[in-house]
Amino acid sequence: MTESGTRRLLLERALLPGGWAQDVAVDVEGGTIVSVTPGAAPVGRDRIAGIALPGLPNLHSHTFQRGMAGLAETRGPTGDSFWTWRQVMYRFLAHLTPDDVEAVAAYAMMEMLEGGFTALAEFHYLHHDQDGRPYADIGELAGRIVAAAAKVNMGLTILPVFYAQGGFGGAASNEGQKRFVCDVDMYARLLERTRQIARAMDDAVVGIAPHSLRAVTPESLDAVLNLAEDGPVHIHVAEQMKEVEDCLAWSGHRPVAWLLDHAHVDRRWCLVHATHLDAAEIRDFAYSGAVAGLCPITEANLGDGIFPGVDFLAAGGSFGVGSDSNVQITASGELRQFEYSQRLQHRGRNLLAEREGQSTGRSLYDKALAGGAQALGRRIGRLEPGHRADFVILDDAHPDLAGLSEDAVIDAYVFVADRAAIDAVIVGGRTVVANGRHVLRGEIAERYAHTVARIRS
Template sequence: MDKMWLLARALLPDGFAQNVRVTVRDGLFVAVEPNVTPDGASADGAQRIAGLALPGVPNLHCHAFQRGMAGLAERRGPASDSFWTWREVMYRFLAHLTPDDAEAIAAFAYMQMLERGFSTVAEFHYLHHDVDGTPYADLGEMAGRIAAAAAATGIGLTLLPSLYGYGGLGGQPAVAGQRRFLNDPERFSRLVERSRVLVSTVPGARIGIAPHSLRAVTPDTLRAALEIAPDGPIHIHAAEQVKEVEDCVAWSGRRPVEWLLDEMPVDRRWVLIHTTHMTPDETVRLARSGAVAGLCPLTEASLGDGIFDGARYLGSGGRFGVGTDSNIDIDPAGELRQLEYAQRLAHRARNVMATAEGESTGRRLLSEVLAGGAQALAQPAGAIAPGCRADLVVLDTTHPDLAAVASDRVLDTFLFVAGREAVATVMAGGAIVVEGGRHRGREAITARYGATLKRILAA
């Protein structure tokens, strides 16, 4: 059955429009009609939504379970802290996590994503087995918990089961903390198929694969993974840390992104996560490949990863999106703000990611992550247009920071000033899941999450 809403204002592919009637069927926009008569017959039967409606933002990189460990790695150790010492905190946290815990944490993370403006998520899912590494009776137990959390919150889902077989480049043995992640290609194939069944109950869900990194696969197992999944998105961590780049050069004579571009069929299906440390040549080659760079600016700053070469990449026609990765601060406006501010620090300039004189930086950033995120998730998302997912983020234009601005200045003020405080209503897949800034299931989801953390942190 069709449902209709009348949007007071909306950002459509060709610009801002007033009094936009949208018709939704099976979670998709089937009609988008601007400039209808708000009190006349053309608006009959449409529920009115005040404010400014933007397309929902795709989150292209998430490890949901890490939301539960946010804040646990902010104490300096005996040596210089880094990504690698942070990873040890993660391994200790995982020693206590049950499937029920994973579901509760994922639901809380997804609820926060929706409340703050993400409407779809790509779950880069590598937590597969029990604490001792033994597969659960249902190989897809943990994947099923991700699907359940997505269904309960209403967020759109692209599930990416991750192939993780080794502990370092060149097929080095995994360490004890990685045992919950490990599969060989044969078992991974069964996991992908089981995951496909499990997400079939989540409206609009997609399946892809995520070879974890060149540290966690070999060339042979990476090629085997590609044969398992001849279609759908392919996500992989690449060039996040300087040590990773140095180790890859020692192993292969090439840098991680260079190796992938040389050895793999990198194209529009691929999403290279982080790509923090690339040479100018790698940056241009990746931009021209059609792949998406998956940027996680808040996590990359938290972990001390470095700064992505955004200006060169965008100037070369590269496509990118943003993700929440470790979920330390779930906030699409915050990710974009951090991305731009890091560029300003690196170049000692302002409005670096805008591409022309007079262009709105907020409009450019939002446009890029909507298109890049939709491609990365293989979802018909990122626009208020027929055939796209019925995802909306509606800003409260009575918010004091937004009340006196119009056009692209609303986007600049939203991203750089008001942020998530301005999010009033969120629609995901044609269902209103957030009203007045609060998720419809907030009380129960939050209570379950709180109880879960109390038990884990007391262990």
């Protein structure tokens, strides 16, 4: 995805950092906003009808899992959980070829764009061939993720995952994990190759992702963190109570407390899920400046539990949202599920708005923009000079938006209309979704359908 040339836009209504504005002239060069002028004349500009919002970042995804969406919804003989779901995932990924990975990733990213996400942090842990051996090009599958992003025009932060152990205390990995596992030296080669591959994309970022505390040792975690350079650092942590109990048994500490005590967790970090926190962890996590990477739809689907959002935000914590397992892909749906989880937990309403009279949808959207941009390590999420020209255009003729203005539009989008209100999506100044459909939908969907039909049969 390489951007060139200039585009002169006129946005009818737009959400700027300072608030709502009309007739906003936006000049774009090389995919980046160079000027923003409210109240401008339309002469010589490409007029964009509707309501422009900054595109939301998706801070956590495993795109290959889109191909198994719905396959784990049959009850098993014992209590179903995240851990039984994981067995279904292992069986599914055992069949994936590099072509399959690219086809499924392109389809998932296309749906992200149609659903209001304009940039992605891909937590990429499928590295090796079906027999567990590295490909001749150690970055083969990372290259397929980059190729898929370039195809659909998705802004990308790719996070090669370090996965070395099967459990706390250096337990051996199992058969289902053989396509993930690297030692530190192999991971260093994989990371360097991914950086080489990502240079083909304009504005791509490469970070690192120790998979989880159960998948690393303290020594290998330290070694991998030394490879991070200045990129983002993402890690799964405290998603399941079993993980908390196992970490306590291994170390005497809860996972987030252990991580905060043993690593220099700061604004570069994204702690994914972090579902199960005690009061001290909430306080210290918020103080660290790291982002909570929340995936409310997946967390509900897997039965993970409910993130302590009210207390975390009260402590000054930052969050963004991601689509994780991609069982359903909708940016506004992730925000809605987050708020609804808090309503169920606390038996109240409008719990994630900060003050009386504030729009809950706007509060959620603004916070997820800022936290997502921080987690992806890219200049995105704001309609201002120096940032990528990534916009979601809502259809102001949609019945659910009729008669609404300013923040009420975001409330209707998040809590009522969802992705049906999205008319167009612009990424790096290029229109990639028009009339609610990706410009390459037919081609990408056909390839995906053939791929998953073969795998599932």
